[in-house]
Amino acid sequence: MSRSDASMWVGVVSLFPEMFEALTRQGVTGRAVDKGQIALEFWNPRDYATDRHRTVDDRPYGGGPGMLMKVDTLRSAIHDARERAEDATGQRPKVIYLSPQGRQLDQRGAQELAEGPPLVVVAGRYEGIDERVVEADIDEEWSIGDYVLSGGELPAMVLIDAAARLVPGVLGHQDSAVEDSFNDGLLDCPHYTRPEVIDGRRVPDVLLSGHHGAIRRWRLKQSLGRTWLRRPDLLEGRTLDAEQQALLKEFIEEYVP
Numbered sequence: 001m002s003r004s005d006a007s008m009w010v011g012v013v014s015l016f017p018e019m020f021e022a023l024t025r026q027g028v029t030g031r032a033v034d035k036g037q038i039a040l041e042f043w044n045p046r047d048y049a050t051d052r053h054r055t056v057d058d059r060p061y062g063g064g065p066g067m068l069m070k071v072d073t074l075r076s077a078i079h080d081a082r083e084r085a086e087d088a089t090g091q092r093p094k095v096i097y098l099s100p101q102g103r104q105l106d107q108r109g110a111q112e113l114a115e116g117p118p119l120v121v122v123a124g125r126y127e128g129i130d131e132r133v134v135e136a137d138i139d140e141e142w143s144i145g146d147y148v149l150s151g152g153e154l155p156a157m158v159l160i161d162a163a164a165r166l167v168p169g170v171l172g173h174q175d176s177a178v179e180d181s182f183n184d185g186l187l188d189c190p191h192y193t194r195p196e197v198i199d200g201r202r203v204p205d206v207l208l209s210g211h212h213g214a215i216r217r218w219r220l221k222q223s224l225g226r227t228w229l230r231r232p233d234l235l236e237g238r239t240l241d242a243e244q245q246a247l248l249k250e251f252i253e254e255y256v257p
């Protein structure tokens with residue numbers, strides 16, 4: 001098959017590729033796939049099963065509950081995805097496995113993944129995969145948070161979405177990626193749209209004023225204030241410039257719990 005011109009190429013190894021239609025057929029990522037900005041290709045370990053029952057799981061040494069992904073079918077799928085990544089992009093891919101034992105995904109991590117090499121993302125099922133496959137075939141383990149899920153597909157979609165939206169040209173309005181929370185390390189400001197009044201609650205006057213400078217400052221003040229209130233940890237070790245310090249001071253002085 002041909003070389004890919006996509007800005008971001010992702011191979012997915014999963015027993016449930018149809019789950020990823022949430023990414024490929026909807027919204028910003030769906031449009032980016034349609035436009036060829038993002039390439040998503042799938043390898044299903046079940047397609048490599050040679051027995052009558054198309055077995056893809058196997059029993060754990062040492063006993064215990066549950067099963068693991070069968071090694072040979074999984075490794076064949078990863079191998080083919082890796083090979084295709086190199087053919088499609090001319091680059092060696094980064095092979096990622098999703099598990100609670102991985103590096104926690106955050107906006108900085110998403111930016112790194114978006115700027116990095118093509119990805120092969122491995123979504124596990126059952127109790128996971130053989131440790132020797134992690135050692136031999138996985139480059140990086142990533143986690144979307146400290147909780148256990150029944151499969152790696154949802155975390156894989158979270159990781160792909162978080163990275164894909166940072167690929168230049170994917171978001172319609174590139175600025176909206178910048179103004180997002182966590183892009184400048186702050187929480188997002190409040191947003192408002194029609195009608196002007198909801199249950200007696202009005203839109204802040206500054207947003208109706210048309211004064212773009214005042215609006216920018218109001219939004220920055222709200223982001224700083226919200227971060228101070230809800231996630232003070234994000235402000236630790238962060239140097240605020242003079243304007244940000246002044247705006248946060250104003251917010252704190254005006255704040256009535």
Ligand SMILES: NC(=O)c1ccc(N[C@@H]2CC[C@@H](O)C2)nc1
Pocket residue numbers: 098099100123124125126127128129142143144145146147148149150151152155
């Ligand atoms: N927090 C997470 O990112 C995360 C990732 C995967 C996961 N579950 C899969 C199922 C079997 C094994 O592959 C791991 N749960 C949570």
